[in-house]
Amino acid sequence: MPHSDTHVVISRAEELFGGATRRNFLRAIALGGTAMFLPSVFAACDSGVDNIIRPPADGVTLDLSTDTGILNYAYAAEQLEAAFYTQAVANFGASNLSAGEKTVLQDIKNHEVIHRDAFKTLLGGNRIPDLAVSFSAIQFTQRTSSGAGVLEVAKAFEDLGVSAYNGAGKYLRNATYLTLAGKIVSVEARHAAAIRDLLNPGSADFSGDDVVDANGLDLAREPGAVLTAADPYIATTVSIGKNPTLPA
Numbered sequence: 001m002p003h004s005d006t007h008v009v010i011s012r013a014e015e016l017f018g019g020a021t022r023r024n025f026l027r028a029i030a031l032g033g034t035a036m037f038l039p040s041v042f043a044a045c046d047s048g049v050d051n052i053i054r055p056p057a058d059g060v061t062l063d064l065s066t067d068t069g070i071l072n073y074a075y076a077a078e079q080l081e082a083a084f085y086t087q088a089v090a091n092f093g094a095s096n097l098s099a100g101e102k103t104v105l106q107d108i109k110n111h112e113v114i115h116r117d118a119f120k121t122l123l124g125g126n127r128i129p130d131l132a133v134s135f136s137a138i139q140f141t142q143r144t145s146s147g148a149g150v151l152e153v154a155k156a157f158e159d160l161g162v163s164a165y166n167g168a169g170k171y172l173r174n175a176t177y178l179t180l181a182g183k184i185v186s187v188e189a190r191h192a193a194a195i196r197d198l199l200n201p202g203s204a205d206f207s208g209d210d211v212v213d214a215n216g217l218d219l220a221r222e223p224g225a226v227l228t229a230a231d232p233y234i235a236t237t238v239s240i241g242k243n244p245t246l247p248a
Contacts (some may be wrong), residue, residue, distance in 0.1 A: 083133045089102075096142060131235075
């Protein structure tokens with residue numbers, strides 16, 4: 001992965017989620033530089049990319065019977081999270097978050113932007129368009145506010161994101177995609193635990209029975225349930241054209 005302070009070249013798919021890649025990517029973007037994805041990044045994935053149902057003008061329809069549809073589903077979730085944390089960071093000046101909380105949210109924002117952009121690049125011309133978000137109900141200047149504060153909404157988004165990946169992963173057919181999804185969901189779980197600790201420091205909330213079952217496994221949600229939960233925060237209509245199916 002050659003790089004300079006303002007230019008990063010990514011040559012293999014597995015580099016997308018490496019720690020060094022994240023640091024170099026963020027450094028380059030901060031300095032106004034660029035990131036280049038070589039064709040070899042996608043060579044192992046080409047055979048698994050299917051055509052999506054093209055979205056109508058007023059919304060997005062996902063064909064979740066294909067790997068491309070599942071990737072676009074994940075891309076939609078990452079768009080939502082990246083937009084949320086970007087707005088949260090933009091409101092730091094007026095918020096009552098502590099300095100430590102702002103540091104955590106800034107780090108999470110950086111991760112979510114990388115996740116979003118990685119899916120955008122992987123999908124290329126098969127990606128869904130940018131989604132419009134609806135955050136009017138969120139109190140971005142308040143750390144907590146009857147469920148509408150920044151940390152409370154972050155907790156809801158992170159818990160939802162982890163369960164979304166857990167629910168959709170079994171439908172992926174391409175092993176490379178499944179590996180990447182596994183690397184992302186593990187980071188999302190770290191985010192979820194961190195946010196829960198900010199809300200209730202030193203507690204065991206990270207393993208609450210609302211997210212971890214009696215077998216010690218994270219909960220999983222099917223795409224329909226995830227989209228219903230996320231709907232209040234997405235202005236673009238996102239619907240399922242074809243339901244997901246398990247690989248043969």
